[in-house]
Amino acid sequence: MKHYRTITELYxxxxxxxxxxxxxxxxxxEDIKGCQFVETExxxxxxxxxxxxxxxxxxxxxxxxxxxxxxxxxxxKPNQIVQMNDVELTEKGFMIYIHEDFLVNHPxxxxxxxxxxxxxxxxxxxxxxxxxxxxxxxxFNKIRSEYYNNQDEYSRDxxxxxxxxxxxxxxxxxxxxxxxxxVLSGTTVSKFTAQLxxxxxxxxxxxxxxxxxTFLASQLALSPRYLSDLLKQETGKxxxxxxxIALLMEAKNLLMSTENTIAETAYQLGFENxxxxxxxxxxxxxxxxxxxxxxxxx
Numbered sequence: 001m002k003h004y005r006t007i008t009e010l011y012x013x014x015x016x017x018x019x020x021x022x023x024x025x026x027x028x029x030e031d032i033k034g035c036q037f038v039e040t041e042x043x044x045x046x047x048x049x050x051x052x053x054x055x056x057x058x059x060x061x062x063x064x065x066x067x068x069x070x071x072x073x074x075x076x077k078p079n080q081i082v083q084m085n086d087v088e089l090t091e092k093g094f095m096i097y098i099h100e101d102f103l104v105n106h107p108x109x110x111x112x113x114x115x116x117x118x119x120x121x122x123x124x125x126x127x128x129x130x131x132x133x134x135x136x137x138x139x140f141n142k143i144r145s146e147y148y149n150n151q152d153e154y155s156r157d158x159x160x161x162x163x164x165x166x167x168x169x170x171x172x173x174x175x176x177x178x179x180x181x182x183v184l185s186g187t188t189v190s191k192f193t194a195q196l197x198x199x200x201x202x203x204x205x206x207x208x209x210x211x212x213x214t215f216l217a218s219q220l221a222l223s224p225r226y227l228s229d230l231l232k233q234e235t236g237k238x239x240x241x242x243x244x245i246a247l248l249m250e251a252k253n254l255l256m257s258t259e260n261t262i263a264e265t266a267y268q269l270g271f272e273n274x275x276x277x278x279x280x281x282x283x284x285x286x287x288x289x290x291x292x293x294x295x296x297x298x
Contacts, residue, residue, distance in 0.1 A: 004045060005045045021147070024147070025098075027094065041081065042081075044076065044082065049163070051093045051128075073128060075120070096140070108163065108164050115170075115171060117171070119224070119225035143163065174229070192242065196216070209270040210247070213228060216239065228240070248285060262274060
């Protein structure tokens with residue numbers, strides 16, 4: 001599989017005009033030519049932010065296919081697999097390539113890693129309204145104006161400020177997308193709870209240990225980060241917090257209905273380390289497992 005280590009390599013290989021800055025690349029396109037690559041499957045050694053609307057063809061980022069009915073904005077972190085086959089666009093778009101070295105000694109270097117949507121799959125792309133699209137284009141045009149205006153000592157900070165604004169607006173728009181899909185979110189919460197219940201009842205806790213967010217997300221055909229962000233928006237708690245709540249409910253039932261030791265209860269719930277189980281129980285319930293059991297015996 002082809003790996004583009006630098007933005008310049010990506011440009012030269014695919015016939016784009018050389019970038020003005022080897023650490024930052026801007027591409028605009030109005031038809032398939034601006035979105036056509038020599039390789040149909042590749043990885044990038046840098047970040048990518050893209051606005052594009054696909055009419056036909058297959059686009060895959062990570063493991064899932066882009067749903068062209070529900071997305072316009074894509075966000076890729078370094079080394080994520082990209083697949084593009086016979087892509088045809090419906091409208092003009094843009095791509096921003098950012099090498100991590102361009103972010104060194106700037107707040108965005110750490111901030112960009114906190115935006116969860118860089119870990120979303122292609123079918124979880126951001127769908128934007130016309131007004132939102134106008135806002136993003138306005139910011140991109142400001143970046144482009146600075147990019148082609150004889151870059152100086154101020155250019156980097158100015159361009160990164162606008163890129164940061166694009167990321168912040170995208171975070172806002174994703175939250176709007178979650179809110180506007182309350183029916184979908186509610187269904188996902190129900191399905192997530194059902195998956196947890198099934199996991200417990202099937203005996204997998206004792207066999208395989210604690211269920212991971214990754215495993216449960218895969219059962220719902222979602223990326224772990226998207227699932228956690230969706231649940232957080234809908235319920236105020238992350239996927240991991242929901243797992244802990246379900247585990248503690250099961251723990252309470254076992255403490256009340258069996259005479260198993262605390263260690264046996266922990267192992268039955270999939271904990272390899274009983275002291276960790278006790279600490280988690282005390283943190284969430286306010287009592288140790290022993291104290292919780294004893295209050296019903298006295």
